[in-house]
Amino acid sequence: MDWHSAFARRTERMKASEIRELLKLLARPEIISFAGGIPDPALFPTKAVRSAYDAVLSDPHLAGQALQYSVSEGYEPLRSWISSYMARRGVRCGVENIVITAGSQQGLDLLGKLLLSPGDTALVTAPTYLGALQAFNAYEPRYASFSTSGTPSPANDEGERVALAYVVPDSANPTGETMEEDARRNLLDLSAAHDAPLIEDAAYEALRFEGEPQRSCQSLDIESCGDIDRSRVVYCGTFSKTLSPGLRVGWICAARDLVQKVVLAKQAADLHCATLNQIVIHRVALEQYDAQVERIVGVYSKRRDATLNALSRHMPDGVAWTRPTGGMFVWVTLPPYLDGAELLSLSLREEGVAFVPGAAFFADGGTGNALRLNYSLQSEQAIDEGIRRLSGLVARELRGTGRCAAVA
Structure with missing residues (x-):
């Protein structure tokens, strides 16, 4: 049976989720993952x-x-x-x-x-x-x-x-x-x-x-x-x-x-x-319900703060990010000559840090020079360490392009 010839036309647009694939990395203890939108299981009731x-x-x-x-x-x-x-x-x-x-x-x-x-x-x-x-x-x-x-x-x-x-x-x-x-x-x-x-x-x-x-x-x-x-x-x-x-x-x-x-x-x-x-x-x-939400908000807000503080301390000039008032994510915009997917490959190999490249979130494949960071799962200490590693990689890549940026 040639199954590829049997599939309906609509299946051509069914693609594997980059996030689902990255979640497999959670089983590797050496990886600091900012990839999935994963609630912290320690907070489950x-x-x-x-x-x-x-x-x-x-x-x-x-x-x-x-x-x-x-x-x-x-x-x-x-x-x-x-x-x-x-x-x-x-x-x-x-x-x-x-x-x-x-x-x-x-x-x-x-x-x-x-x-x-x-x-x-x-x-x-x-x-x-x-x-x-x-x-x-x-x-x-x-x-x-x-x-x-x-x-x-x-x-x-x-x-x-x-x-x-x-x-x-x-x-x-x-x-x-x-x-x-x-x-x-x-x-x-x-x-x-x-x-x-x-x-x-x-x-x-x-x-x-x-x-x-x-x-x-x-x-x-x-x-x-x-x-x-x-x-x-x-x-x-x-x-x-x-x-x-x-x-x-x-x-x-x-x-x-x-x-x-x-x-x-x-x-x-x-x-x-x-x-x-x-x-x-x-x-x-x-x-x-209300007490559970209050508990989660108390923890995630501190992790949001840790993420923003780490980005401010470690990321080189030329990198921007959102400042969320809630939720689980920070969106990081890199200089236009850096690609999030290429950076992920290097980050996993050299720094043991995972994130989601930004292009996955555009219907047309959109902007490649962005990435999504999730802060709900990692401890404040791991957040700082992971962003320190990631920022060092970004700085090295910027130097490699010949467009140097100072590290904050």
Whole structure:
């Protein structure tokens, strides 16, 4: 069987994730990895999760429910908790506006399946979340970009339908940047001008270290249109960055007309998310969600500070970086004559430091002279050491080009 001739055309756009490949390096103890967007397992609420599993499985009625087939919409008490969570963020909705997904990543795939036809335009930031590009690519869109100020590039110059806009407005992956309210309103206007849904990926919204929280795009849109069932915004939430990525529980909050279609797509994909995991997430969220978020924020904010301080101390002149107010990432821009992918190869071989080259986050392969650093997994001491090594390599490469830069 020649399997290459059997594959559908859409598979030509399915590429391996550079981040998934780099995660294999985590098993090598000599590597200081800034690569994956990996929560620190030391911060997982392990005792609460164990207690929840024990409580469910020791109760015959609950165990039967948890281990049985269930509805595609998701465990209703969890959907009710999420509805209350969304209300705290200015989004009035009911359980009928919520569907549970296998992390927000499955939500992106289902939305791509429902909204994108081959040749449609998807509006994204440049750079944008690599996983969103992977989810959308199978449905064969073209891409156009808009800036984080909400200002569009030419989006429809060939007459294609703009099928959706996608954004990570809070502590974005990969840049760490947060959009101001004016930019969010501009983006809503842009989506409305194309009569297109706006997918709001809120994976990092809870991980805010400082400043007042920004209103979600969905809450701003509902303020304008009056009701979630008239809103064009599709909110993708997740427990992966707050409670556990391994349990694979996320959600979509949107108008009922869309949620009903998502449910149909989910029925075809996997019937429903693991009911046992949903029940456990619900119990842990009821018990300690806010305290857990506060704990994570306290640790990650110190690691963010360690990253920024190390960059300031060690990186040579000519290198710039973002200064995130939350989340897990710093985006580093190198001089234009350095390439992130080439630097990674050298860094792994010579310095034992991993990161993600920036080109992976552009729909068109974009800017090569950038890289993404994750600070959530490493200790403050390891962060300083890793950035010291990486900065020394950058300085040597700059000297090698004959364009010397002073080391800060």
